Amino acid sequence: MNKRWEYSGFGIPDDFFVRGKAPMTKEEVRAVVLSKLRLKEDHIFVDVGAGTGSVSIEAALKLSRGKVYAIEYKEEALSLLEVNAKAFGVENLEVLKGRAEEELKKIKGFDRIFVGGSGGEIHWILDYALEHLSKEGRIVITAVTLETLTEGFKALKKKEYKDVEVVSVGVSKGRSTGNYTLMEAQNNIYVLSATKN
Template sequence: MNRQWNYAGFGIPDSYFIRGKAPMTKEEVRAVVMGKLRLGQEDIFVDVGAGTGSVSIEAALKLSTGKVYAIEFKEEACNLLEANKAAFDVKNLEILKGRAAEEIRKIKGFHRIFIGGSTGEMMEILDETGDRLLTGGRIVITAVTIETLHEALQGLKARGFQEIEVVSIGVSKGRSTGNYTLMEAQNTIYILSATK
């Protein structure tokens, strides 16, 4: 099935993606993440902990002559990545199956990287990123816990990243209950961004 997204803006609805139990960066957070990445048409982009591939798909649709590497080690998530790649018919998306630090070593250089999941390997991923992210490149990291936020922030500072910014996103969505609409809060997400 070919899923068309014919709009210039970011924020493909979550319902467009084939979902399973794998994590997914939700629509509203994804729109902010994509804005912080500042993608160029020819960029090489790396998505670490790609999950269902929502960020990878958004990036692939914007990079007319660039390329996306989606890194994921969980089997179910890799299957969902493949399914969403086919559903959106993106040709410039390559799925790398394995642990992030090892897979990043296979990419000679890249312009942008998003870390949506580190599975306890944040420092190793940041070390590899520091070696391969091109000068002027952007890194964006999402965190749902204060511990991950702290670790990522300290890691960026220790590696000399510039223009470090932290944003906290709190999203509530309306849910109909008969004649009324209740606003249900989602988890607060921390978004870190920086430039090499």
């Protein structure tokens, strides 16, 4: 099934993606992540811990003259990523199967990087990104736990990234129950962003 997205705004609805049990950056958080990345159509973009590919695919749709590398090592997520990429018809997305520390070395330079899952390699990823991001390159990291938030925030400051920012994204969605609508809170997500110094 082809799922073309005809709009220019960020935040493709979640139900456009085949999800399974793999992690996925939800549409409202994805819209914030993509806005913090500040993409241009010719950028080279890397998605570490790509999961179902929702961020990779939405970025690929924006990068008409650019390229997306989606790094993932979990088998179920890899299958879903490829299914979703095919459904959206993106041709500028390359899936790299493996851990970040192995796969990032295959990419010598890039303009933007998103870390949706680091697999415990966050410090290595930040060091590699600092060395290989283009001038004024951007990094965005999402964190679900306070521990990941603290570690990521401290690491960005210590490694001398600039414009380090953290945003807490709390989303509640309406759920119908009879004649009423209840607001159900989703997990709070922290979005860290910074620029190469």
